[in-house]
Amino acid sequence: MTDENPAPEAAPEPVIDPYVAALSALPGVKSVSRPLGEWVIEAERSASPALFFTLRDQFAFEQVMDVCGVDYLDREERFEVVYNLLSVSRNERLRVILRTNAETPVASVTGVWPAAGWWEREAYDLFGIGFEGLADHRRILTDYGFEGHPLRKDFPLTGFVEVHYDEARKEVVYDKVQLAQEFRNFDFLSPWEGMTTLPGDEKARGGAK
Numbered sequence: 626m627t628d629e630n631p632a633p634e635a636a637p638e639p640v641i642d643p644y645v646a647a648l649s650a651l652p653g654v655k656s657v658s659r660p661l662g663e664w665v666i667e668a669e670r671s672a673s674p675a676l677f678f679t680l681r682d683q684f685a686f687e688q689v690m691d692v693c694g695v696d697y698l699d700r701e702e703r704f705e706v707v708y709n710l711l712s713v714s715r716n717e718r719l720r721v722i723l724r725t726n727a728e729t730p731v732a733s734v735t736g737v738w739p740a741a742g743w744w745e746r747e748a749y750d751l752f753g754i755g756f757e758g759l760a761d762h763r764r765i766l767t768d769y770g771f772e773g774h775p776l777r778k779d780f781p782l783t784g785f786v787e788v789h790y791d792e793a794r795k796e797v798v799y800d801k802v803q804l805a806q807e808f809r810n811f812d813f814l815s816p817w818e819g820m821t822t823l824p825g826d827e828k829a830r831g832g833a834k
Contacts (some may be wrong), residue, residue, distance in 0.1 A: 651679060664719045673732040675725060675754070677708070681737055686710040686719055689734065694752035698778040702726045704754050709740075724757035730755030751776040770799065 634689070638779045648657045653672025659786050668676055680686045688711045695705040702724040710719045725731050732755040745756045746765040755762075755775035764771060772785045786799045 648684075664717070666719065666721045668721060669733055670723045671727070674734050674737055676721070677734050677737045679720070680710060680719065682718075685712045685714050686717075689711055689738040689741050689744075690718075692734070692741050692748060694748040694754050694776070696752060696776065696778045697763070698765050700724075704752060705810060706731050706748065706754060709741055724755065727753055730757040733758035735759060751772070753777065 645657050648654060651668075651672075653669040653676055654666055655669065656667045673770055677735065683697050689708060690711050691707075691709040693707050693709075695707060697705065698742040704725050704727070706723045706725060708721040708723075710721065711717075712719070723731055733741070733745055735745070735758065740762065742759060744762065745759050745766065746761060749756065749759075749762055750775055751810060767775065767787070786801055788797060788799055790796070791798045819821050820825045
């Protein structure tokens with residue numbers, strides 16, 4: 626006689642990729658994913674630069690291809706610093722994401738990849754992200770004396786100053802931005818949507834007499 630209600634089979638144990646397990650075990654790593662065929666690590670800010678030395682020496686990510694910033698204005702730590710790494714020997718890419726705010730610098734990775742200094746200067750210039758240990762914080766894309774950081778989400782589209790050549794002074798000068806008119810509120814409603822029916826329209830359109 627067979628048992629009509631057999632005990633349910635135990636769910637199979639999830640298969641853990643050894644590579645994912647190795648990355649997840651690194652100090653400071655919060656999550657590991659592979660959404661579009663490329664590995665993505667989110668890590669604590671304090672994990673840098675030790676994490677990057679490990680990724681270079683033990684995981685063969687020999688090159689940093691880019692360092693850039695992202696501004697999420699509604700977050701307490703509004704900036705993400707994104708490092709795009711390349712393993713030439715294994716033909717594999719890895720993205721490492723750290724979070725910070727406007728006041729707290731991130732450790733520079735120029736001791737791991739000297740070429741990263743150019744991109745860290747760019748992130749500082751455009752976002753105002755500081756890098757502790759970066760020898761040169763001069764701006765790299767904006768002009769000398771530029772005020773603010775133009776890729777921040779709260780940076781005004783008009784900027785703060787405008788540049789022009791002063792014929793009388795025979796030099797390029799900076800002036801505060803002056804708008805020719807005040808900002809206006811524009812109504813994007815279609816004129817057809819805003820029309821109202823006038824007396825006699827029904828008759829003109831062949832309606833009720």
